[in-house]
Amino acid sequence: MDDITSSARAEAPRVPWRLRLFGRLLESWIRIKPDPVDPKTLLLPGVPVCYVTERYGLSDALILEQACREAGLPSALVPLENVTTRRKRSYFATSMRNSLFWNPARRRPPTEPLAELMQQLQLLPDTDVQLVPVSIFVGRAPNRQSGWFSVLFSENWVVVGRFRRLLGLILNGRDTHVQFSQPVSLRSVLAEEQGQPQERTVRKISRVLRAHFRRIRAAVIGPDLSHRRTIVDAVVNAEPVQEVIASTALKENIPREQARSRAHDYALEIAADYSHTVVRSLSFLLTSFWNKLYDGVTMSHFERVRAAAPGHEVIYVPCHRSHIDYLLISWLLYTNGIVPPHIAAGVNLNLPLVGPLLRRGGAFFLRRSFKANALYSAVFTEYVSQLFGRGVSMEYFIEGGRSRTGRLLQPKAGMLAMTLRAFLRESRRPVMFQPVYIGYEKLMEGNSYIGELSGQPKEKESLFGLLRSVKKLRQHYGRVAVNFGEPVFLDDLLQQEAPDWRASASEEKPEWLGRTVDALAERIQVSINRAADVNPINLLAVALLATPKHAMAEVDLIAQLDLYKALLAELPYGERITLTTLTPAQIIAYGEKMQWIRRIRHPLGDVLTSEGKQATLLSYFRNNVLHLFAASAWIACCFINNRRMARASLLRLSRLIYPFIQSELFLPWDEAGFIERIQATLDFFIRRGVIALDAEGRVLNRGAGQGDAAFQLRTLAHSLLQAFERYYITIAVLVKHGPHTISSAELENLCTLTAQRLTLLHELNAPEFFDKALFKGFIQQLRERKVIWTDDAGKLDFDAALNIVAKDAKVILSREIRHGILKLAPEPKPAPPPPAAADRAA
Structure with a gap:
């Protein structure tokens, strides 16, 4: 038995010694990343393997052989098993061989190896061969340790010479990608093309292989758009x-x-x-650049x-x-x-x-x-x-x-x-x-x-402005x-x-x-x-900007952050939302490290605050995630001025207001879905003890105004309260001027000016409060819902439904806010006097 085994080993084909020597030298430098990681799983069991590459070349052959050896695949540098052809290797390329010296014998057409295989299979009806396309890329994506020349000599669409290929191997050999594709059974192809001339079948397979390699190269290094x-x-x-x-x-x-x-x-x-x-x-x-600019x-x-x-x-x-x-x-x-x-x-x-x-x-x-x-x-x-x-x-x-x-x-x-x-x-x-x-x-x-x-006017982009921004x-x-x-x-x-x-x-x-x-x-x-990331700065902004001076006792801030995290975790907005893993205490520490907030030491407990320009900038990061709190903030708004509210009334108001906040915040639910979200959020608040339910389950109650639960609701409500203030500004200005008096553009401008003035008087650090685009969106929603419309003269008209909306605003906005807005809303211009009798006669 040992003699038979030794004899079998002796008769097994071996890779020529010159190729083995070159392979050893190259192997000491080349590092291959196979795709897939285990190419052996692609192969058809028991079927001889013939590899197909995009081009000929000694380096490609040696890289292919190394990849096969590391993956436990049959060698590419020995004759094909069980199939006799003139070829000494079990691979071929789809391109013409490039000889260093002119040799007509080596300028055979690239389809010849495939034609030989097809002829052999016709002679051996019980034999099959699987073609495995293999794409080789040297230096596709240099890493941060790569040198500048590594980038220049990495893989591209250009057909390079031997010297450039050698430089590419030296500089980028440790970043070599070898992609094995699904094998093609030649026996199956013959069966499909039965009755067709062999030349036609060979050309078809060659064309499919070339298209495959172009597609893989385009996917890996991009399409050839250099011209x-x-x-x-x-x-x-x-x-x-x-x-x-x-x-x-x-x-x-x-x-x-x-x-x-x-x-x-x-x-x-x-x-x-x-x-x-x-x-x-x-x-x-x-x-x-990213490593210097960002932590990750x-x-x-x-x-x-x-x-x-x-x-x-x-x-x-x-x-x-x-x-x-x-x-x-x-x-x-x-x-x-x-x-x-x-x-x-x-x-x-x-x-x-x-x-x-x-x-x-x-x-x-x-x-x-x-x-x-x-x-x-x-x-x-x-x-x-x-x-x-x-x-x-x-x-x-x-x-x-x-x-x-x-x-x-x-x-x-x-x-x-x-x-x-x-x-x-x-x-x-x-x-x-x-x-x-x-x-x-x-x-x-x-x-x-x-x-x-x-x-302020938008600063025009310029090269000088770009150079000035380098200091940032x-x-x-x-x-x-x-x-x-x-x-x-x-x-x-x-x-x-x-x-x-x-x-x-x-x-x-x-x-x-x-x-x-x-x-x-x-x-x-x-x-x-629905794919938002909630980072520590987002959560700090939502919490701190809800207070008049953008300050909060540390114990209250921790409780508020804990409520927000629990809300987002238990009632996920979408499956692709990501939420910071930091605890509330760690979030505060991170905000201090990033210099968004400042700690004020006090014997009765530290206070965290965001001041001046930092507080204004934080509004940007609050707005990134405002939509995540839309349902919960709406519920909280309903309890700012009301200690008790029937569940049915809250749901009725939710249906009324939803189209407007849906349009502004791009919320994902239809009306029924939003109501379900409201119900689930109410259950969450009841479990947390933020809201209580009466014995009959019909009336919702919040705690006393001085309690922690009421404070948490007020803080949560603030993130959406400014939207309702904008809505009320729009309605107040329109009603004050009356129907058939102003156009949509005039209404947008008047609303923006009113909001700007309100900001100056009340020190609101929220520049988006008077963003004209938000007023424009709300006016468009009113038009789409037929609450307002344009008359023949281009002026706005409205019906009694607008008064209902204004009446419902009393539930959300306090009397002080409503009266303040009405006072600031611009007065309509007096109508011109009618022409005198003499003028009419003239």
């Missing part, structure tokens, strides 16, 4: 753009070539100039994105809090093996030096408004369609700009509409919108946001959280909003397009909110 001129020419020559060029030339009486040149300039102004080298360089630099960047639910994304056109739609958002998401995706998207950026960021760098990182630029420029609009729309058709992932901010208040802004649906039209034109793959929540603990732009909300990099900005929300699949949405959408997809503007875009925008915003 900017190609996409610009494609945009200008597209039929929709050519039509607008012709109409522009006719309308402006200019030569067609001049209009075409203008379109070409627009396309150059817009188009990204994607560079894999620049992307890797930025990734290399940003790793050090945490990412949640990313694996769900990775699982759902394959086979989809992915559109990333984050909330927009800071200029850092652009870089942060692209860096996170790239370092986690996902190609960074092309990003729609405002043309105001196309600054000298900065603009070209962003453009090479995948940014394409758009003007703030281009409705009046039909040619620019056509070029930009076609550019988006070209990206879409080429399978390029995109990222844009549907809020249109950075939020100055910390809330989600009402979406601007322009990019969504363009994406939807592009899908109708180029619906090759299903589309997945991926909402992303970004949560900071401190913002670089905080001071400028306060100034803009207070009426010395500050400490805490941690950043990036949470990926529940994706929105466009096919599913279309099926809900327009079941017969395919029948009208070819129309220029189907009747269902507008409502579908609005529904898509709403769902994205809701999904972003």
Whole structure:
């Protein structure tokens, strides 16, 4: 038996000694990261293995052999088992062999090895061979220890020579990725192609393999978009753009070539100039940048994105809090093996030096408004369609700009509409919108946001301004959280909003397009909110800003933070919400460390406070998570001026008020769902002893005004109270002026001025209180619910329902607040006197 075993070992094919020597030398340097981790699980048991690579090369062959050996797979450098061919190796490449010296014998077509295998299988009907595609990438994503040249010589789309490949191995060999794909049974292919000529079958398999390798390379290092001129020419020559060029030339009486040149300039102004080298360089630099700027960047639910994304056109739609958002998401995706998207950026960021760098990182630029420029609009729309058709992932901010208040802004649906039209034109793959929540603990732009909300003009972006902001990099900005929300699949949405959408997809503007875009925008915003991260600063802001002087005894603050954490844990807003693990005491200590709050020592107990500008800035972080407390804060508001309230009355008022706070805070429930949430929150308060229930279970009671329970309710109510004050300002101004006297725009302006004046008189540190966009949203909701409407003269009219809303405000707002608002509301201008009799006669 031992002799037989020894004989079998002697007859087993061995790797030639020269390849073994080179392999040993390379193995001492190469570090392979296989994907999947255990490739052996992919193989068909008992079937000979033939590997397929993208290109020939000694280094690729040795890396493949090392990966096979480490994974316990059959060798790639020995002849194929049980199948006789002229080949001495059990692998081949889909590209032509590149010989150092011209040798016709080595210039055989790349399909020859596959044709030989097919011939052998036809001669051996009981034999099968499995083709295992293997993709090899040297230096895909250099880490923070990598040198600068490592970035330059990492993997890309360029076909490199031997010297460059050698440099790549030396510099990036320790970051080598080898991806094994699902095997293909040649016997199964033969069965499917039975009766077809062998040459046709071989060409088909080769074409499928080449497409597979291109798809894998695009997924790992990004699509080949290095030729900017190609996409610009494609945009200008597209039929929709050519039509607008012709109409522009006719309308402006200019030569067609001049209009075409203008379109070409627009396309150059817009188009990204994607560079894999620049992307890797930025990734290399940003790793050090984040480590200096932040204590860490945490990412949640990313694996769900990775699982759902394959086979989809992915559109990333984050909330927009800071200029850092652009870089942060692209860096996170790239370092986690996902190609960074092309990003729609405002043309105001196309600054000298900065603009070209962003453009090479995948940014394409758009003007703030281009409705009046039909040619620019056509070029930009076609550019988006070209990206879409080429399978390029995109990222844009549907809020249109950075939020100055910390809330989600009402979406601007322009990019969504363009994406939807592009899908109708180029619906090759299903589309997945991926909402992303970004949560900071401190913002670089905080001071400028306060100034803009207070009426100061927005500071225009400039290179000088950018250089001045460098000093901010010395500050400490805490941690950043990036949470990926529940994706929105466009096919599913279309099926809900327009079941017969395919029948009208070819129309220029189907009747269902507008409502579908609005529904898509709403769902994205809701999904972003359902993936919020609740950090220590958010909780401190919600608690401290509810007190008149933004100060609270330490024992009370701990109790309040404990209530908030328990509420969010026991009644989760959504499954993707993340909540700080710090205890209330640790949250306070962290707030002191971040210099958001200050401790005042006192013999009867320390007081924690936030003062001046810090308190104003904290309102931003309170607003980040305001929606999480909407139901509980509404209940608390009902008990500010009432010690007892019937459960039925509270639920009636909840139904009345919900549409308005739903629109403002992008809440996820319908009316029935909100009522269920209210009921569950009431049960939570009863369990905690914050609210009591009478013996019959009909009437709710809060404790005495001086008790801890009443204090906790008052503090919780404050986060939503300012919304109701804004609502009452709007109603008071409208009723005071009467019907048919002011327009929507005039009402918005008067409400903003009233709120500003109220802020000055009452020292409210909440700049968003007089944000015109919030008043505009409430007025729009009143119009949608037919409470107010516009008459033929463009003025607002209303009915008795508005008086009911004003009456219900007494439940929430105290008499002092209501009278103060009524007093501050501007008086209507006196009507002009009627013309004199003589004038009428004239």
